[in-house]
Amino acid sequence: MTDIEASPPYDEKLEKIEIEVLLEAIYLRYGYDFRDYAYPSLRRRIWHRLSLEQLGTISLLQSRVLHEREAFERLLSDLTIPVTEMFRDPGMFEALRRRLIPAMREIPLLRVWHAGCASGEEAYSMAIQLEEEGMLARSHIYATDISKACLQLARKGAIPIDRMRLYTKNYQAAGGKRTLSSYYELSHGGAKLHPGLVERIVFAEHNLVTDRSFNEFQVIFCRNVLIYFNAALRERVHGLLYESLAPGGFLVLGGKESVAYTGFAGRYETWDDEFRIYRKTR
Numbered sequence: 001m002t003d004i005e006a007s008p009p010y011d012e013k014l015e016k017i018e019i020e021v022l023l024e025a026i027y028l029r030y031g032y033d034f035r036d037y038a039y040p041s042l043r044r045r046i047w048h049r050l051s052l053e054q055l056g057t058i059s060l061l062q063s064r065v066l067h068e069r070e071a072f073e074r075l076l077s078d079l080t081i082p083v084t085e086m087f088r089d090p091g092m093f094e095a096l097r098r099r100l101i102p103a104m105r106e107i108p109l110l111r112v113w114h115a116g117c118a119s120g121e122e123a124y125s126m127a128i129q130l131e132e133e134g135m136l137a138r139s140h141i142y143a144t145d146i147s148k149a150c151l152q153l154a155r156k157g158a159i160p161i162d163r164m165r166l167y168t169k170n171y172q173a174a175g176g177k178r179t180l181s182s183y184y185e186l187s188h189g190g191a192k193l194h195p196g197l198v199e200r201i202v203f204a205e206h207n208l209v210t211d212r213s214f215n216e217f218q219v220i221f222c223r224n225v226l227i228y229f230n231a232a233l234r235e236r237v238h239g240l241l242y243e244s245l246a247p248g249g250f251l252v253l254g255g256k257e258s259v260a261y262t263g264f265a266g267r268y269e270t271w272d273d274e275f276r277i278y279r280k281t282r
């Protein structure tokens, strides 16, 4: 959906004021801070919600969101964009297996953090890869998100069966050593990942905007999250990620994300430019 389709003719300045007030209201009422998210994407998502709620102005949406928790949850789900896949960008997972995992083989206890894990597919993929490399038993995987709804789903390890065709293709392209079906059972029309795999992952609420570092990790995935932040917020979150990374640790970003042009560029070496893998050097 383009911006033009999404919004009726609307005074640009007024729209900006209303959006600012809406975000401030959400922050004061619910503690979620979207004030430094990238404006064009926020704007698009707010108009999308407005049209689904059949409301004419952002101020009306603000009122509904303040008074009805469910309306806020619906908007929250729009603003957080919980889109994900297992073995998303298979080439990146293949590069991890080929280059990064060998570099970590000697580490006695591997701590991995998936920051902005959505419904868990990225963390499940890493768990499978570590299992196939004989490293899962000595790995701790933490997967965090701001969305409670996503985390609830993630802990279940249930995946709609219609996603499995794509995930199987991704798994194979990522250099999977078995078959993806060896990690799940079919039940109630869906796929349920083996509990032994899901239970290896600690799913927890963590807000990259307002919460602090909570451990030191050898690998941090923060993929397809920073693109939704403005430059100032990206810089702040890069600080948090850097602080949370062990010396020599790896930062894995999404295809459109980078440490270049941030205050942290000089503190990483580019380990893999194509798949946005960086290694902390100092």
Ligand SMILES: C[S@@+](CC[C@H](N)C(=O)[O-])C[C@H]1O[C@@H](n2cnc3c(N)ncnc32)[C@H](O)[C@@H]1O
Pocket (backbone or CB within 6 Å): 080, 081, 082, 083, 084, 085, 088, 115, 116, 117, 118, 119, 122, 144, 145, 146, 147, 150, 206, 207, 208, 209, 210, 222, 223, 224, 225, 254
């Ligand atoms: C597009 S998904 C990316 C999921 C996964 N990393 C991937 O690449 O497939 C973005 C996720 O970031 C989460 N997110 C957005 N803002 C966040 C914040 N401030 N703190 C933590 N997670 C956040 C959203 O809830 C959403 O689940």
